[in-house]
Amino acid sequence: MISRLLSLLSGKCPNCEKEKVFIKGGNIFKLQTPKMHSKCKNCGHSFEREPGYFIGAMYVSYGLTVAESIGIFLIVQFFVSSIPYLIGILILSAILLSSINYQYSRLIWMYLFTKKNQEQTV
Numbered sequence: 001m002i003s004r005l006l007s008l009l010s011g012k013c014p015n016c017e018k019e020k021v022f023i024k025g026g027n028i029f030k031l032q033t034p035k036m037h038s039k040c041k042n043c044g045h046s047f048e049r050e051p052g053y054f055i056g057a058m059y060v061s062y063g064l065t066v067a068e069s070i071g072i073f074l075i076v077q078f079f080v081s082s083i084p085y086l087i088g089i090l091i092l093s094a095i096l097l098s099s100i101n102y103q104y105s106r107l108i109w110m111y112l113f114t115k116k117n118q119e120q121t122v
Helices: 002-010 057-076 081-098 098-113
Strands: 020-024
Touching: 002 098, 057 081, 057 098, 081 098
Parallel strands: none
Antiparallel strands: none
16 A cells, blocks of 8 residues: 555556656646656556546546645745735645646546556566
């Protein structure tokens, strides 16, 4: 269970947990989104099972954004007394974390619906 969580956090394939899922991370300052491999180079596992597979990952991304916003709000409210500044910080943090949320929402979605291949772990 811990190794599976570490594989998720490091962005490894949900099937073999050896190769990375993303070719490169996105850069919000260059307006680039993260690029994903279509299949795992090690085990051949297809990351997008069917068209529209990652639509559910949008709900995961929404949950990540809400959790991050609550955490940032609880930390920043002690330092900023003005509501407009607080809202600005929350919006800026959501924009800056959007690339990371994109990657982890897809990874979490894949890990939820992919069982680890037991044959390759022996």
